[in-house]
Amino acid sequence: MKRNLALFDFDGTISKKDSMWEFLKFYSGKNKVYALFLTHAYWFLLMYFNITEKGKIKEKIWVSSFKNASVKQFQIKATSFSLNILPTFLYKEALEKLREHQNNGDRVIVVSASAEDWLQPWCEINNIELIATKLEKKDGKLTGKMATLNCKGPEKTRRIKELLNLDDYQSIYAYGDSEGDKEMLQIATFPNYRIFKK
Known part of the structure; x- marks a missing residue:
């Protein structure tokens, strides 16, 4: 029998x-x-009035903040943030839904426009x-620049389909x-929009 697939955005969906x-x-x-x-x-x-794309602004911010930073030191900070700070602003209901899918044997994937560096440690544990x-x-x-396209909008589905075959799953x-x-x-077979927001 085919497994189900559960795809979660992170910022604003899992996180407050x-x-x-x-x-x-x-x-x-x-x-x-x-x-x-x-x-x-x-x-x-410009971003507020939809004159320029959010990814361009994000990259400018990342270049200003991270350019020439040591990868090793950056990852130490990112891991500390991910394991100690990140869990303090997550929706309880979203975490419960994640656990529910895991307990049902579903494949669970977080799909986020944020950088993997400060999400990966939390996801791994x-x-x-x-x-x-x-x-x-x-x-x-x-360098502060993106090594991939900003993972939002059509890029989210492109990255999902690059990783897996949607036909392998019973329900999404x-x-x-x-x-x-x-x-x-x-x-998705079952799309859920803003169901964890209060």
Whole structure:
């Protein structure tokens, strides 16, 4: 008998807060993050009015924050954040649904536009697979640029189909909370939109 597949967005679906901004505060400190926001205010306005794509703004922020950082030191911080800070702002109901799917023997995958570095450790200890945006790393340092496309919208479904054959699964459950999850929800037998938000 075929297994079921459960696909979960992370930010806003499993988490109450945006993990990228929370990681940036942990990594650089709140004051630097506020300064970063002011520095890129023009680009945030363009993003708000849908004049430019969010992925471009994200990459500018990542380059400003992570360029030339040691990969080893970055991953130490990312792991610490993932295991100690990340669990403090997750929806209880979302975690219960994750466990329910796992207990039913379903294949569970988190599909996120956030960087895999600060999600992977949490996913690993919870036996959850991860598809996420990858950061570019060269010669032991980060460039801040993306090594993949921003994993949202059509890119989510492309990455999912790259990893697996949807026909191998009896039913597909998908959980999301934003426009960036639309395509993932469309491939699901049972799409679930914003069901964990209070």
